[in-house]
Amino acid sequence: MARDDQIYTRYYESARAELIQRIALRDQALMAYVLVIGGYLGFVIHRYGFEFAPPQTCEASALTFPVPIICFLFSLVIIQHHLVINDLAKYLSSEWPRNLDNGVFIVHWDNSETLRSSTTVIQAMRTVAQCSALCVPFLFELFANAKNFLVVGLNCSWMIVLNIIVPLVIFPLIVAIHVYAHWVRVTSSHRVGPLVTRVSQREGATDGCTGGASG
Template sequence: MDNIKLAEAYYECARNEIIQRIRLRDYILLVFLGAVSAIFSSVFRSSAEIEIVLVIPYLTLGAGVLVCQHNSKIGSLAEYCSVELEKFFHTNLEGSLPPQWDNSKSLKEYSKYSITLRSWGHFIILLAPCAPALMLTVEHATGSFPLCVVWWGCLVCCGFVAWLKRHSFHVRNDIHSKIFAANNG
């Protein structure tokens, strides 16, 4: 297999992984929303203890970490496709290359806006259910052990997820800036 075919195979693999990670990231959010809906439904439609909602911030933590991990990997794979492989193709192929999607003007103009909207959407989906969960159980903030510890742990989880989403947003923006600079510089 020559180097060009190998690079094309690497590109295909990376693009396929990006697509798979986008699906997984969206599936995580879907499962998370289903779990949160089931928890709130069980509390408001039955005689379940209200404290069950305290599991929501811990689910938020798990989903938030997974979503941010996929988001960061998607960004790094996009950088690999549009910067590293692009340089290889330009160095090793004769003539002009057709613009690939990763380096297209259309994607560049939309990416920053898309990253911002996606980050806000993830932020809202992940953290919005935590507010009612904490408000419905606020009496446990100063209550007795172990619910007091669980309640404060929930608050810490929410704060960590908010920080993590903010950090993930900045990482993706940095990657976008590197891609844009590498292909326009």
């Protein structure tokens, strides 16, 4: 193997290792979110039950206020990993040279037609599942606080109203960033990569690279 090929191979291995690490970190962040939000809501439900009742409604409503904020912050962390994964996959499928100096054409996983043909479905399933997990806690908070605001009518109604307005503002933000991330991933996977020009040890060569995708 020529020296240039060894350099290109090391770049590929480095980017691939970071991509795998980012996928693991993204899923770990999602699992951490499930544990945090599940434990927090479990504490609130264990203390006040599913239906908050006076005189505990004010305190319970205040305790549910962090729920949408927790969901939004974890969404930002997870989507950040998601977008970096997309950049690494784009580099591996479109920008990394696929022809070795000896003229051997390399079809690897990131630029394979097998992966690209299934990317749209895979990404749609990921987006729906991930977005749902990050938005489901809103339903509990909205139900509890809306019911108390409409029925109970306590002096702390401002807190209940705040717990209705904040989720209604953050919910579309979480959906929007997931839609954006899904659009970026799908469009990148179907985009034809640029021509990569490099000079081999034998002669100058221009290699056409086809865009791919990753998991």
